[in-house]
Structures are given as structure tokens and as C-alpha cells.
Amino acid sequence: MSGLTFTLKYRPDQRVDMSPLVYQKLAKLEPAEIASLTLQNGKRKSRVDELFGISGSDATNMVIKNSFGKLDFIGRELEGGSIKIEGDAGAYLGLGMKSGAIKVSGNADIFAGCEMKNGCLEIAGDAGDFLGAALPGNKMGMKGGTILVKGNAGERAGDHMRRGNILIEGNAGDYCGSRMTAGTIAVMGQTGQYLGFAMRRGTLLLWNPPALSASFNDCGAHTLSFLPILFASFKKLNSRFAAASAAFNRVQRYAGDMSEMGRGEVLVKITHPGF
Amino acid sequence: MNINGVAIDATFAEAFPMKATRALITAQNEKWALIAAQTMTGFATSVIACGCEAGIERVLAPSETPDGRSGVSIMIFAMGGKGLAKQLETRAGQCVLTSPTSALFSGIDGGTRIPLGKNLRYFGDGFQVAKLIDGKRYWRIPVMDGEFLTEATTGQVDAIGGGNFLVLAQSQPQALAACEAAIEAMRKIPNVIMPFPGGIVRSGSKVGSKYKALNASTNDAFCPTLKGMTKTELSADIESVMEIVIDGLAKEDIDKAMRAGIQAVCDLGADNGVTRISAGNYGGKLGPFHFHLQEIMA
Structure with a gap:
């Protein structure tokens, strides 16, 4: 049984709300029923088969082909199954997803993995602002699972994050880990200004020295035994984070944000370990 | 056997x-x-x-x-x-x-x-x-x-405690040497521990005591110095008895450990002063799991 595949027929001018196309809503539907579902398209509604060519029937392995940046809410509250997106994804990718896996071959727009609860979200390209963050006005961002970005992430990655991992192979924009309550954000590339702004708890794991605010205090160089366990958990990922050469356990530890609770930490890889 | x-x-x-x-x-x-x-x-x-x-x-x-x-x-x-x-x-x-x-x-x-x-x-x-x-x-x-x-x-x-066997020998050094050999073999078996000092207990106990405050007391039937004054389990040539107690996650684990231990003792054999292998049998008063020595060694 081949995966349920939606091939975009043309690029609509208006944004499309893709939230009905998730495993838990499609698993029990006949192909004709799926074709007749309606998607919000700008201010009007469009049938699925008006926008997409549909083939295959296995909703556990969904594919969206010819995807582009105006397809919003892909994998919203996804519960089981996987979604493979060929192309870019719009805003709110994997919003509140509960389990399963989403893979994007291109870029994702703002609020990807926002308020995500569990599962795995992999973005091969870049991610927009507010990756794994909370919706505006909400106090709790990502609560579990893993987000992997192979490119760069925008500003405010992990804003209000509560638990889980955000792994960024490239660079992260300004305010990375802002207002974080807990969880782990790892950045292999560079980070921007106001790193960990108002973070309460949580870990920012960095490969390169950041520009830290005055409200982060140096706690010295340390060998931390939880790091090998953390890196071992990355081994199953299709990522540079999985490589044995990526792992380290010797870090400079900075505590902050002291203008907030101050129990968070920025751990910076020490390139030439010696003890 | x-x-x-x-x-x-x-x-x-x-x-x-x-x-x-x-x-x-x-x-x-x-x-x-x-x-x-x-x-x-x-x-x-x-x-x-x-x-x-x-x-x-x-x-x-x-x-x-x-x-x-x-x-x-x-x-x-x-x-x-x-x-x-x-x-x-x-x-x-x-x-x-x-x-x-x-x-x-x-x-x-x-x-x-x-x-x-x-x-x-x-x-x-x-x-x-x-x-x-x-x-x-x-x-x-x-x-x-x-x-x-x-x-x-x-x-x-859930687990099982109190699996055991007794090594009866012609002298104290021979009893200890046999038990040491048993422990060395038994430490290779997973899911079990032998909790006594070095894995060996020299003061095996029986259930109950003449003193009301005690639940357990010396196993007089296996005490060599009491051979003439109690209902002894020991023959005249036995001068020392030591016990190995095994706790394990499952009956099969204890079976394996007992077999490995008894085999190691028997490998030393009568030439090294080991006379008998027995076990702490309390007539059903201690617990529901029974490890029959001859079945284990069969």
C-alpha cells in the first residue's frame, strides 16, 4: 500500500489551512471522502481535490508534493503517522503535534513546531521565527519531542519552551531561547543577540562562543556527565548531531538569565579540552 | 546422588x-x-x-x-x-x-x-x-x-530470595575453599546476588528460637560442635559447614546459579575434603519456592 500522496496542482494566491490533512482525521476516510474535504483557502473554502491530485491510500505515510510556503498548519496536532513534505512548508508547521514525524525537504515558515507536545519534526532547510515557541499570548511553548533544523533558524527559537529538544545545525537568530522555562536548544552554528533573554531554566548548548548579555554569569569550565547521554540520544537522527565527532562533554557554563529566575544555563563547547 | x-x-x-x-x-x-x-x-x-x-x-x-x-x-x-x-x-x-x-x-x-x-x-x-x-x-x-x-x-x-545450599566438609579450610570456588562460578551468572560476606555465610539459621524475641537462630542440626547434643544432620567426619544464599530475579536464575556453584564444589570433590551438599529445608515453613538439589544437578 503506497503512502497517501497529495500533489499540489497549482500555487494558490491565498494561504491554505492544511490542518484537516492529518493521520487521525484521514485514517478512517475513503478516498472520495478525503477528496471532498474542504480546506480554508484565503477567505473561501476549496475542496482537497481542487488543490491537490490524490494518490495512494496509506495515511500513516502521507506525502505532500510540490509544497510551497503558503501551505500553513501542515500536521496540526498530528497524532501518529508521518508526513513527508516535498518543497517548503508554510507557517505553523506541526502546530501542537502530539506524536508521529514530519519531514520537510525545504524551508518552514514562522511558528514551526509551535506548542509541539511530542514526536519529531525535521526541517532540511531553514526555519522561520518562533520555532518551537508559544502562540502569541500563550505562556507555554514546545512541551516535548524533537525539532531538527538542518539550516538556520529565525529569531526567538524556543520562546517560552517548556521541554524537548530543538537542534539547529546552522545558525540561530536573535533572542534564541528567550523566556525558556526548560528544555534543550543546541546550535551548531552562530547565535544572535539577546541569547536566552529572560530564560528561567533550560539549556542552550552551543558549538561557538555567543555574545552573552551581562545578565549571564560565568560558572567556569566543566566536564558534564549528562552530555554523553544527551548526544547518545541524537544517534538515531539523520543529522550532524548524530555523528560521534559531534559529541563533547567539556563545556564553559554560564548561568542566567539573572534578571529572571537565573536557573538556566548556556553551555559552550570547549574546543581544546584539557584537564 | x-x-x-x-x-x-x-x-x-x-x-x-x-x-x-x-x-x-x-x-x-x-x-x-x-x-x-x-x-x-x-x-x-x-x-x-x-x-x-x-x-x-x-x-x-x-x-x-x-x-x-x-x-x-x-x-x-x-x-x-x-x-x-x-x-x-x-x-x-x-x-x-x-x-x-x-x-x-x-x-x-x-x-x-x-x-x-x-x-x-x-x-x-x-x-x-x-x-x-x-x-x-x-x-x-x-x-x-x-x-x-x-x-x-x-x-x-518480583523476585525470589533465600535460594541456598550447604557445603559440608571435613575441615573449615576445605569448606571455605569449596565455597570460594562456588562463588567464583556463581558470579558469572546474571540476575543473582549472593548477599553474605564474600557470598558465604557460616552461621546458617533455622526458623524460630527458644527465645521469644528472635525469629531465627543458629541451625544447630548443622553445627559440628553440637553433634553429640542435638538432633544432628552431620556424620562423624564432618567438621565444618558453610552456606551460600542466593537471591535472584526468577527461579531459573537461581537454578542456574545453584547448579554452577554446586558443580564447582563437586569439581573439587571428595579429594579436597568435601563430603556432602545439602540445603536449608525448613519443612515448608519458610517459603513457597523449592529448589530440589538432585533435580538441579540432574
Whole structure:
């Protein structure tokens, strides 16, 4: 049984709300029923088969082909199954997803993995602002699972994050880990200004020295035994984070944000370990 | 039954249900992992007065431990889950948390989850950090040598305690040498511990006592100095008896350990002064699990 595949027929001018196309809503539907579902398209509604060519029937392995940046809410509250997106994804990718896996071959727009609860979200390209963050006005961002970005992430990655991992192979924009309550954000590339702004708890794991605010205090160089366990958990990922050469356990530890609770930490890889 | 001149009594060892847990202790090197493990499993020979029975199961290679350092696997057995949890927590807190460079991990996935480092975290006085990695919660507790890493919980499972056999020999040194050989063989069997000093107990007990306050007392039938004054189990040539007690996760584990131990004793044979193998049989008063020596050695 081949995966349920939606091939975009043309690029609509208006944004499309893709939230009905998730495993838990499609698993029990006949192909004709799926074709007749309606998607919000700008201010009007469009049938699925008006926008997409549909083939295959296995909703556990969904594919969206010819995807582009105006397809919003892909994998919203996804519960089981996987979604493979060929192309870019719009805003709110994997919003509140509960389990399963989403893979994007291109870029994702703002609020990807926002308020995500569990599962795995992999973005091969870049991610927009507010990756794994909370919706505006909400106090709790990502609560579990893993987000992997192979490119760069925008500003405010992990804003209000509560638990889980955000792994960024490239660079992260300004305010990375802002207002974080807990969880782990790892950045292999560079980070921007106001790193960990108002973070309460949580870990920012960095490969390169950041520009830290005055409200982060140096706690010295340390060998931390939880790091090998953390890196071992990355081994199953299709990522540079999985490589044995990526792992380290010797870090400079900075505590902050002291203008907030101050129990968070920025751990910076020490390139030439010696003890 | 007779193996290499050693008589195997037609009797059975009586064992009873217990609750068990396993924890993995790692440290900078094997020396310090062993020190933490020995400290944690100290004063834990018998539930009669120690609250639990504990011992080292085996030494772990760095490739077998969660953090890639040298480690030791320990097991703790107690009569009930509540007592087990209490013993685990106090021992972890006083013996492993305090031991230089140590870290502590769960040794049983599944089972009933009981606190390992879950409550030790309060030692961190608010500076402790939780990390949820692959569905397992770890606590990082700041301590003076760096950071004490511990998994929050470990598994508690049903187990069996009190599997045993007695080695009857013509002299005390020969009894000890035979038991040492048995212990060396039995330490290779997984899922069991031999909780007594060096794995061997020289003061096997019977159920009950003439003194009302005591639940157990010396097993006079096997005491060689009482041969002429009690209903003895010993023949004239036996001068010393030692016992090996085994706690294990399942009946099959104890079977295997008993077989390995008895075989090692029999390999020394009558030439080395070993006369008989018997077992602590209390006529059904001690517990529902029976380990028949001759069946095990068949």
C-alpha cells in the first residue's frame, strides 16, 4: 500500500489551512471522502481535490508534493503517522503535534513546531521565527519531542519552551531561547543577540562562543556527565548531531538569565579540552 | 546422588518471594565505581536485621554503561516494595551521592517505577536541573566535585530470595575453599546476588528460637560442635559447614546459579575434603519456592 500522496496542482494566491490533512482525521476516510474535504483557502473554502491530485491510500505515510510556503498548519496536532513534505512548508508547521514525524525537504515558515507536545519534526532547510515557541499570548511553548533544523533558524527559537529538544545545525537568530522555562536548544552554528533573554531554566548548548548579555554569569569550565547521554540520544537522527565527532562533554557554563529566575544555563563547547 | 565423591542430599532449598531492583553505578574508573557499589551494598546480608539484601551483580565495561564510564551493577532485595524503596533511597543518598565522581542509573526498564534519584534532587537545594532524555528523566545535582547525575527512577520487580545450599566438609579450610570456588562460578551468572560476606555465610539459621524475641537462630542440626547434643544432620567426619544464599530475579536464575556453584564444589570433590551438599529445608515453613538439589544437578 503506497503512502497517501497529495500533489499540489497549482500555487494558490491565498494561504491554505492544511490542518484537516492529518493521520487521525484521514485514517478512517475513503478516498472520495478525503477528496471532498474542504480546506480554508484565503477567505473561501476549496475542496482537497481542487488543490491537490490524490494518490495512494496509506495515511500513516502521507506525502505532500510540490509544497510551497503558503501551505500553513501542515500536521496540526498530528497524532501518529508521518508526513513527508516535498518543497517548503508554510507557517505553523506541526502546530501542537502530539506524536508521529514530519519531514520537510525545504524551508518552514514562522511558528514551526509551535506548542509541539511530542514526536519529531525535521526541517532540511531553514526555519522561520518562533520555532518551537508559544502562540502569541500563550505562556507555554514546545512541551516535548524533537525539532531538527538542518539550516538556520529565525529569531526567538524556543520562546517560552517548556521541554524537548530543538537542534539547529546552522545558525540561530536573535533572542534564541528567550523566556525558556526548560528544555534543550543546541546550535551548531552562530547565535544572535539577546541569547536566552529572560530564560528561567533550560539549556542552550552551543558549538561557538555567543555574545552573552551581562545578565549571564560565568560558572567556569566543566566536564558534564549528562552530555554523553544527551548526544547518545541524537544517534538515531539523520543529522550532524548524530555523528560521534559531534559529541563533547567539556563545556564553559554560564548561568542566567539573572534578571529572571537565573536557573538556566548556556553551555559552550570547549574546543581544546584539557584537564 | 553422588558427584565426584560428593553426596547430593535428596532435599530442597526453601525460598520466599521478595521485591528486587537493580541500579547501575558508574564512576571515573572501576576502582571508584566498585567503592560506591560496595558501600551501597554494605550491611545488607540478610533481611532479618539489615532491612534488605544487596550485592554486586557484576562489573560493567564502559560500553555497557549509559554514560560510557566504568560501572558496576548492583541489586537490592527486600520483603516488600515500600521497604525496598526506602532502602534504595537511603543507600543511594548516603553511599552513591557521596562517592566521588559517581553517577547512578536505572538497571531495570519497566517494572513498577520506584524513586532512585527522584527525591535525592532536593539535596540540590533548588540548583538541581532535570533533563528528560529519550523518555528517561535524569537529575543533575550540583555537588562539590562537579555534578552528580542520577536517573529519577528505577524498576522494581518480583523476585525470589533465600535460594541456598550447604557445603559440608571435613575441615573449615576445605569448606571455605569449596565455597570460594562456588562463588567464583556463581558470579558469572546474571540476575543473582549472593548477599553474605564474600557470598558465604557460616552461621546458617533455622526458623524460630527458644527465645521469644528472635525469629531465627543458629541451625544447630548443622553445627559440628553440637553433634553429640542435638538432633544432628552431620556424620562423624564432618567438621565444618558453610552456606551460600542466593537471591535472584526468577527461579531459573537461581537454578542456574545453584547448579554452577554446586558443580564447582563437586569439581573439587571428595579429594579436597568435601563430603556432602545439602540445603536449608525448613519443612515448608519458610517459603513457597523449592529448589530440589538432585533435580538441579540432574
